[in-house]
Amino acid sequence: MVDIVHRVGIKAPISKVYAGLSTIEGLAGWWTRTTTGSAKVGGTIVFRFLTEKGDEVGVMEMDVLEQVPDRKVRWRVKSGPAEWVGTHIEFTLSQQGDYTIVLFGHRDWREEVEFTAHCTTKWATFLLSLRDLVETGQGKPAPDDIRISDWH
Amino acid sequence: MVDIVHRVGIKAPISKVYAGLSTIEGLAGWWTRTTTGSAKVGGTIVFRFLTEKGDEVGVMEMDVLEQVPDRKVRWRVKSGPAEWVGTHIEFTLSQQGDYTIVLFGHRDWREEVEFTAHCTTKWATFLLSLRDLVETGQGKPAPDDIRISDWH
Secondary structure, eight states, X not given: OEEEEEEEEESSOHHHHHHHHHSHHHHHTTTBSEEEEOOSTTXXXXXXXXXTTSOEEEEEEEEEEEEEXXXXXXXXXXXXXXXXXXXXXXXXXXXETTEEEEEEEEEEESSOOXXXXXXXXXXXXXXXXXXXXXXXXXXXXXXXXXXXXXXX | OEEEEEEEEESSOHHHHHHHHHSHHHHHTTTBSEEEEOOSTTOEEEEEEEOTTSOEEEEEEEEEEEEETTTEEEEEEEESSTTTTTOEEEEEEEEETTEEEEEEXXXXXXXXXXXXXXXXXXXXXXXXXXXXXXXXXXXXXXXXXXXXXXXX
């Protein structure tokens, strides 16, 4: 199995970072504005990606497997890009001095393909969007996300 | 073995991107300003990382294994952080419409550790620094690199 991992530090209390990962409003503030569903364990979160004009370019559904307050969130991809279905996404939080450290994993890809590389880079920009949201109140969720290539 | 992979698109001719990866001047423009040595096959490149005040915080040496003009660059880490020694770093270029696509690999880590996650995120910021250098003439090499956490 192939895993994508990232580590980002956010200068904010752990509870603020956890809110950004465990609520629909929080997720909509850094990943995609059109986030709906239930972010509680047993629920399903629906992430819709639109162009600036409002055309849908993608939808992903995640089953929420785990929510440990101020500690961990874990999802399983229920639908979305073929390479993503069945993979797991996790955020593990800890406090290190002034920083809340986010250890991110997008795990259990069946194989490394070019899309894995794209998603690795794109996740970095979204995790820095999470940081901006928590530190400044303003993230860069889709469709205002940072473009990294022809694949967006 | 554990691999870090990224994919970034740069709106510039492939030869300009290749120059950023295959010359000391190019590398100094996006990774660390204090880059010296020989970037030719058989040579060794020395990447020194300094604080803004000029104190050294790290040094890495890379043996250049491969240079295929406008196509590929590949190094082996000779010295640096213990986790990096013996790993391989590669940049593979291709043209896709208006973009030069950089497929990046930092391969053959012995195991996934927290430092792997840090380096994955940090590589994303440096690859976007390479993009900025090539597209605008101005990258963000150390010590002006984007800080992502307590680990810098």
